[in-house]
Amino acid sequence: MLTKNLPEDIILVIFSRLPVKSLLRFRSVCKLWYALITDPDFVQMHLSRSLATNTNLILILKRYPKFLYVDLNVCKQEAAVELNCPFKSPIGYRILASCHGLLCMFDDDGVVSDFRKEEVYDTFLWNPSTRTHKKLPFTLVEFPINSYYAHVTAYGFGYDPTTDDYKVIRVLQFYPPDGFFDDTKYIVSEVKEVPLPHFVDDKFHMTIGVLGGQLSILCNFSEVCVELWVMKDYGVKDSWEKQFSIEQPSVLGYFDECIRPICYSKKGEVLLETGPGVEKCSGALVLYDPHKGRASNLTPHDSRHIVSIGSLISLDAKDGAE
Structure with a gap:
């Protein structure tokens, strides 16, 4: 042994x-x-x-009312495995964010709708890899005077290394009974200029993102090609490297401002999210192989998704047990 x-x-x-x-x-x-x-x-x-x-990546898909699990080491549509969601709700649940393999989930209606003082929405953490979950205690919302209902304007979920714990944050906007709200506040943050790579042609639409933990830009030269660049050393102009170029219309058809890189697969393919304007694969997740110059659909149209990481973190309760 x-x-x-x-x-x-x-x-x-x-x-x-x-x-x-x-x-x-x-x-x-x-x-x-x-x-x-x-x-x-x-x-x-x-x-x-x-x-x-940047390994052990997984893709969680929601095709109402089901949740599906795709191992990005395999990255094939037929490899999707149905998950048994341990939470039951007549309105369903929405995955809001992922951190260290834990998915933060709310009642679907609690995210997209307004709620009043007497209403309560459940919050869960779920690790689909270990099949364990935890229901978080409800935190009573203190409504300001003359406020009747609130709207969730933003949310956050992440790990706090100072306390070695995970935190869920909801940002609420409160409204009086007449529906008008005039207590507006602004948040001012520092902005730092980041140099761009040198382009032969500067007529393109740029989408900024993060790919493999590095700053990325997707440059769409309309009806010509799309280039993906990553900054290997943040803030250093000479560290920009072009990863690949997708010719239009041979691979995905014609499109404009409608694709976004999500992550790499273990095989070096790039998972792309396509918008409604992509000619050949509108509204789907696509695997693009930069070495072969080929793309294949990983999911059908209109599937909600989130990329997570497989982890061994175990929560309070096993799925299927109260």
């Missing part, structure tokens, strides 16, 4: 390079492996490596 021939620290290094799905199976091999894989220090070690190497 592996544990008899190798030191424990070497075993942990090997385990840290394995996907979550394999590690979850290996817990049942023996008591020692179970203890190693479930140890909080190893859980953090595995997560840190996944974040540093």
